[in-house]
Amino acid sequence: MYKIRMIVLSFTAGCALLWSLCACAGAPAAVAGGPGAEDAERKAAAAVNAMNGGGGRNATSGGSSQASAGQTGGGAAGQTGGGIAGQTGGGAAGQTGGGARPAWIDSPDSVFARGSYVAAVGYSSDRNTAEKSALANLTALFGQSIQAELAAVTRYSEVVANGALVSVSDNSLTNAIKTSVQLDSLVGAEIRDYWYDGESTHYAVAVMERAKTSALYTDMIRSNETIITDLVNMSDAEKNSLDGYSRYILAATIADANRAFANVLAVVGTSNSGINTAGMRKGDDLRIEAAKITGNIPISVTVTGDRADRLKGAFAAVINKQGFRSGGVNSRYALNAVVTLAPVELPNQQNKFARYTVDANLVDTSTGGVLLPYAINGREGHISQPEAENRAIMAAERKINGEYGKLLSDYLGSLLPKKQ
Numbered sequence: 001m002y003k004i005r006m007i008v009l010s011f012t013a014g015c016a017l018l019w020s021l022c023a024c025a026g027a028p029a030a031v032a033g034g035p036g037a038e039d040a041e042r043k044a045a046a047a048v049n050a051m052n053g054g055g056g057r058n059a060t061s062g063g064s065s066q067a068s069a070g071q072t073g074g075g076a077a078g079q080t081g082g083g084i085a086g087q088t089g090g091g092a093a094g095q096t097g098g099g100a101r102p103a104w105i106d107s108p109d110s111v112f113a114r115g116s117y118v119a120a121v122g123y124s125s126d127r128n129t130a131e132k133s134a135l136a137n138l139t140a141l142f143g144q145s146i147q148a149e150l151a152a153v154t155r156y157s158e159v160v161a162n163g164a165l166v167s168v169s170d171n172s173l174t175n176a177i178k179t180s181v182q183l184d185s186l187v188g189a190e191i192r193d194y195w196y197d198g199e200s201t202h203y204a205v206a207v208m209e210r211a212k213t214s215a216l217y218t219d220m221i222r223s224n225e226t227i228i229t230d231l232v233n234m235s236d237a238e239k240n241s242l243d244g245y246s247r248y249i250l251a252a253t254i255a256d257a258n259r260a261f262a263n264v265l266a267v268v269g270t271s272n273s274g275i276n277t278a279g280m281r282k283g284d285d286l287r288i289e290a291a292k293i294t295g296n297i298p299i300s301v302t303v304t305g306d307r308a309d310r311l312k313g314a315f316a317a318v319i320n321k322q323g324f325r326s327g328g329v330n331s332r333y334a335l336n337a338v339v340t341l342a343p344v345e346l347p348n349q350q351n352k353f354a355r356y357t358v359d360a361n362l363v364d365t366s367t368g369g370v371l372l373p374y375a376i377n378g379r380e381g382h383i384s385q386p387e388a389e390n391r392a393i394m395a396a397e398r399k400i401n402g403e404y405g406k407l408l409s410d411y412l413g414s415l416l417p418k419k420q
Helices: 007-023 035-051 125-140 147-159 171-183 210-233 243-270 283-295 310-323 385-414
Strands: 065-067 118-125 189-197 202-209 298-304 334-342 352-363 370-384
Touching: 035 118, 118 125, 125 189, 125 202, 202 210, 210 243, 210 283, 243 283, 243 385, 298 310, 310 334, 310 385, 334 370, 352 385, 370 385
Parallel strands: 298 334
Antiparallel strands: 065 118, 118 202, 189 202, 334 352, 352 370
16 A cells, blocks of 8 residues: 555664663753753653653662763762663673773763763662663753653554564664664663772763764654655545554654654754754644544444444444544444343342343444454343343443443554555
């Protein structure tokens, strides 16, 4: 139906770079300041934390860390257990102890020039925590997460991780990502050196090369813009379908993530990246188009064995709440349900009981495929059998109103374009 290009480039660089970008955060040297930088910092943090599973820094150990500005007690003070969980370092092996105190401990940029690197120092009573601290301090500049962007980047990660998109490999990016995944570290960031004072304190310095990170993000953003164009390039017939809806939602997710990536690039990138942020697609615009699509898709509802169309009404209300039209003749999508009621005999009980079961399937009539199955059951009682059955229908109605909406919403959120 369509082809999506360069997804590995886009996602891998997205995820990994997004982490790298965090890296650049920890150093005051990473940005000169200003209102634009603050906004970029907040947005980039969302991406970083999203790739980190929504986590943050785990400040459980003593000590502090230093950023590349050469502060002796600055950076993210007290955050020695943070960073990405499971990152125990990697990269170039540092000193294992003894010898002269390295200059980077007190002034990282005296060793790692600000114009070429972002660097942060961490220390603790053990090496692993010191390395995590250094990596955490690279992210510190970006501040608190923005929930909307965190969700977008998390979704972006899930889409690619689920293998739903066709990919074309780029060797340099693929190799960088594989190394990053294997070491559970940030792409473009590494523990460059380590030192133990021989008594009680371990020091580590994490660095990231600005030029490398800038190139990776630039390629990723450009490829993501191409992916968005490919996703929404379809005929009206293709567009007004659940698959068309899913393509616009995915495009919106990528657009949201791209905005966060652009903010990262603004912090660590160079002036010649060539990225025109004003020309980038906006997630909100794509979601508006997705909403228009739902309004053009009718879903017929049929419930066999219903009582006064009560369950049909419950299903229809849920469908309408999701933005779709219920009813219609010869609709492509149909929700077909069967409800059964049966008496239940219980020993030593004066009340009468009725068991209900509801089996429903959302079907694509063009293929006959079941898109979303749904089944519920339960038992209700009363002194009369008719009232027990009435209560059973009421219970089923409550369950549909309380459960089916979320089930349908989750299903729509899980839709992904089909691979070629």
